[in-house]
Amino acid sequence: MTKLRAALLGSTGAVGQRYLAMLSRHPTIELDILMGGDSAGRAYGEAAHWLSSEDIPERFADRKILATDPHNAQGCDVVFSALPAEAASTVEPEFAKAGLTVISEASAHRLEEDVPLMIPEVNPDHLGLLGSQRKRRGWSGSLVTTPNCTVTGLAMVLKPLSDSFVLRRAIVTTMQAVSGAGFPGVPSLLITENVIPYIRGEEEKVADESRKILGAREEGRVRSADLQIAISCNRVPVIDGHVETLYAELGRDLEPEDAVDCLNRFRGEPQELGLPSAPGQPVIVRPEPDRPQPRLDRLSGSVPGMSVVVGRVRKGLSRDSIQLTLVSHNTIRGAAGTAVLTAELMHSKGQLGR
Amino acid sequence: MTKLRAALLGSTGAVGQRYLAMLSRHPTIELDILMGGDSAGRAYGEAAHWLSSEDIPERFADRKILATDPHNAQGCDVVFSALPAEAASTVEPEFAKAGLTVISEASAHRLEEDVPLMIPEVNPDHLGLLGSQRKRRGWSGSLVTTPNCTVTGLAMVLKPLSDSFVLRRAIVTTMQAVSGAGFPGVPSLLITENVIPYIRGEEEKVADESRKILGAREEGRVRSADLQIAISCNRVPVIDGHVETLYAELGRDLEPEDAVDCLNRFRGEPQELGLPSAPGQPVIVRPEPDRPQPRLDRLSGSVPGMSVVVGRVRKGLSRDSIQLTLVSHNTIRGAAGTAVLTAELMHSKGQLGR
Amino acid sequence: MTKLRAALLGSTGAVGQRYLAMLSRHPTIELDILMGGDSAGRAYGEAAHWLSSEDIPERFADRKILATDPHNAQGCDVVFSALPAEAASTVEPEFAKAGLTVISEASAHRLEEDVPLMIPEVNPDHLGLLGSQRKRRGWSGSLVTTPNCTVTGLAMVLKPLSDSFVLRRAIVTTMQAVSGAGFPGVPSLLITENVIPYIRGEEEKVADESRKILGAREEGRVRSADLQIAISCNRVPVIDGHVETLYAELGRDLEPEDAVDCLNRFRGEPQELGLPSAPGQPVIVRPEPDRPQPRLDRLSGSVPGMSVVVGRVRKGLSRDSIQLTLVSHNTIRGAAGTAVLTAELMHSKGQLGR
């Protein structure tokens, strides 16, 4: 397989930076074009407020940021988008219309009916929407999205439970890391020694996106899963790693060990295909009573940050319910990682590159 | 009314210190005797690792700590206990047997059937157990307990909801402050930039104690309420103030505004009697979407730290369910404050003092 | 004395909010006019992102914010300015020209030679600059400034040491609270579990402003003190309260107890005059080895937040040197508090009001 040539929209932001880290040594994707808005024309190393403890990969530090224009991405096999929602709503369709395949982390188009909302382990068949997308929109390119950072970890746990035990209701409380708000994001004056019990728009996204991801593909659209989700989203003073408590009501009786087995055994296409960013085990269940913890578990697994870590699997109030806690890395599995994995999946299926 | 003369067991610990702060200027209770274990014989100011930003009340700094012995409390009208559970299990009955009225924050005796587990606004009639307690145990004194710090705020919200709408199930996730673990408590090495999804023994306590507090008094015992509680307890890097998300299933349909009204209007005997530590409003509902927050709301109300602050009251997944978030101060309302309020209630009913 | 009528520039920001808190129950100053830029025309309670745990004082919640225009302050005896530096550089002179007395927290004019830079306990005579200021500038009003939040606490400690022992050199390291950066200020993504060893422009300000404040007034200007200051400014994850370590080289030999006495006995004109915001003791020395701590000591003293707390007074490397640590509340003593105290001083001297 030839290497994919990639461009990146919104390269200087917090999510954009994660792409640089993930793609600086990627075996099959060559990140070539960095785009930006106000930062266009400047060297990346000067324009970006670099946030990670690992330095900017050397090859990108002097790279000139190009203007956000489809012409600048000509010849690219894939365009990753780390744009904020508003910019994404107009820019991404332009790129797709110009013949480019856009994989976007933005919320703008996630719920449009012919746009796949992808977690490669969960709903690889949703890529099948792209045929009707191109036809209906008259695009030569296409647009693929990945979910909100809170949804990704949750859906990866709900999927195997749903397949094995029929999922009915999920009651969820999150404790979300500040990096989920991007940069500059949450002021320290607000979150230090505190919990903020609200994240604007987040709860609606979690419910709607989860139902779509777990839904079934039909003729040119996805029928959302028949699943009730109640969720309370909270911000806590943690840098990376969202924690979620889940109370799940299922369609069959089960013991906690059944859920543990089901989660530990879960594998998807990325694992079968041996994709470079696919963790050996998408969901890892830890037996200790006091795990998962975000600081200890966010980088677990064979591909750091790509596995969801689950713990405290225990009975609910009825025989067909279960409780557990999960941690997933919100800027890797919840953002750049799932987008890169989606590109790898499309590549291996012949939907990207030549 | 004459002033009550009080003694304090376990005076140097984190909870014990709160009593000193609350009782240093109390209008009707005179804290006279400070007791301790290893610290007995030393001056309080030297023995205690004082934690509050307010200095040790001057009158206590040089007070000599007495040994933990009922003789040292002779003549006291009430003995507050801030002992750890293990010590409480043997020490408190000794004091009660010696004719003293013990009001205890410890978990040791909370679930014993003839021991009242008190939140004065919620179950003042449970004090009626004391008659059969004395008779059955042959004590001239008596033993009263107050709940776990996580239970108190929750039960104060569940009580009015239950009275108005019949409570069936509560699904709760907590984000608890580190002061809840006492001193030295949670190592900073574990909780800094982290969430710990487990607190040993806490979840069982919340369920059992809530059911008892909301239960009905019968002949010499309390019949626990028929209420299902599922709970996930988490520790977060906050100093004071427990946050709890509640998903409640009720026996009647209701709108969020109905719940808001019901909570805001809730009053108990302490309010009717105008007890010194009774907040004007036991439960305060805030309308802002991003409240309550522990750092901002833990000291709300007319008696700082004695009101529970609720926010985000919204629909659940069915017409007879509701969601909300609450904050309560775990070392005031969740500990010393409820014990002092209990003493005030007993005093005003003639069950304490002469 | 009639009450002063006051206006506030920059009322919605973090510093502006502190003025509302301090002036909501002030005995001699009536805050009447709230001004703002983009927020003009809106109700204060809606326009401000209120940061304190105490609610917006009721009387200000519905107050309409007026445009930043000297006409809107007509009839006011004093105009407090909480403007950012850039806005202050043009707006404040306009107000002074229009006949108003402006007391400003902004850095814009602090080092201008005919502008007093005031800490009422330290350099009350610098108000004497105002005569030549009015004459030279042709203003009917006047402009007074207060120092940077890091300078205030330091200068209050340096002043008595300097008077008693002749100060030569100060080597200082600060650990500054995030509220010092205003709102939104420091992103939590940068400061959580971290120290940032740099605050832009801060070190220069501390050196220059300290020298001016400790300097002697001459004909229409201040001759800066002959004092060498080396300083390293760091940001730490603390909400309020700057910590500073000081290594001071003096002109006379001294024992630590001499310094302790000198600091504890320090009083200024505000104390002599009994001004409402004057703390009984401007500098409080604590004897415990592990104090002062920002969380425990920032609100110390008879007027919370107005005293500087010192500890760890100990020998330096020579007989004429000394080391100590200080904490001062950066948004009270380091901002609004010193400005209000300056107004009180001017009022009592007949320089404000009628």
Place this chain on the structure above:
Amino acid sequence: MTKLRAALLGSTGAVGQRYLAMLSRHPTIELDILMGGDSAGRAYGEAAHWLSSEDIPERFADRKILATDPHNAQGCDVVFSALPAEAASTVEPEFAKAGLTVISEASAHRLEEDVPLMIPEVNPDHLGLLGSQRKRRGWSGSLVTTPNCTVTGLAMVLKPLSDSFVLRRAIVTTMQAVSGAGFPGVPSLLITENVIPYIRGEEEKVADESRKILGAREEGRVRSADLQIAISCNRVPVIDGHVETLYAELGRDLEPEDAVDCLNRFRGEPQELGLPSAPGQPVIVRPEPDRPQPRLDRLSGSVPGMSVVVGRVRKGLSRDSIQLTLVSHNTIRGAAGTAVLTAELMHSKGQLGR
């Protein structure tokens, strides 16, 4: 070279755990024997409260902890000690007497005149003390120590400055991570949103140990360097990585760039010998104005955690003075890492193993 066989004293504590991490894949040292006190007889994985986000190396999880007894280390080439000071004072000499070479992180023996206090890049020749140590004490083994975690980073910066510019005085303020206090260490109740301006015994250690390390070896002892150090030690809410500000007075005039060059070019024997744990560059100077930061820089360099990172190199108050800020990883370079590097140095010089 044959692999060294190693034992570890105090294996379950916070420092002990770092040895397991560093030695689990070490090319020339085989950690074979884990010893403990109360934990003896149990499996390591059960006895240790494991603190790192990386799991216990698999080969150690089931390893049985042996009693702290020289017989249990027979045949070992080196015994690392992570004992607390009190235990170390008696246990370590027993092991040395029994013929074992002990490399200790404990403070107990650091300042004894025939005991080398080692930083391999700084004072490799101090190992020459071991001959007279054995003779004088009649030991067949020997005892080597490594410095306090605050000293190590400081001494690595002072050494090259001292060699090039003659060091006279150092005025230092530290902001130290909580892991420096071991486990359970600093209670979160004390350090959350706070700074503690005192660490018991730390300031004396820094001064005395630095002088010894920078001193010259003479007949069977080290003559401490003639260097004045004034230091203020503070605890801050950071997990790993000590920050130190340094104001240094030297014997020669210098420009900041001279100091930068001097620090960047510093190399020691470990670098010349290419020891496995030797970082390519012991001291790395960063040019950005806002570095070093503990969270971003503590794992810098070619061997993570073994380089000291310096920044903000700038003029002092005189031509022969300089200011800078440094970060060093307190549990790697400041503890286990320096001990392991010392073993590697001794090994390569034929002082360990066969």
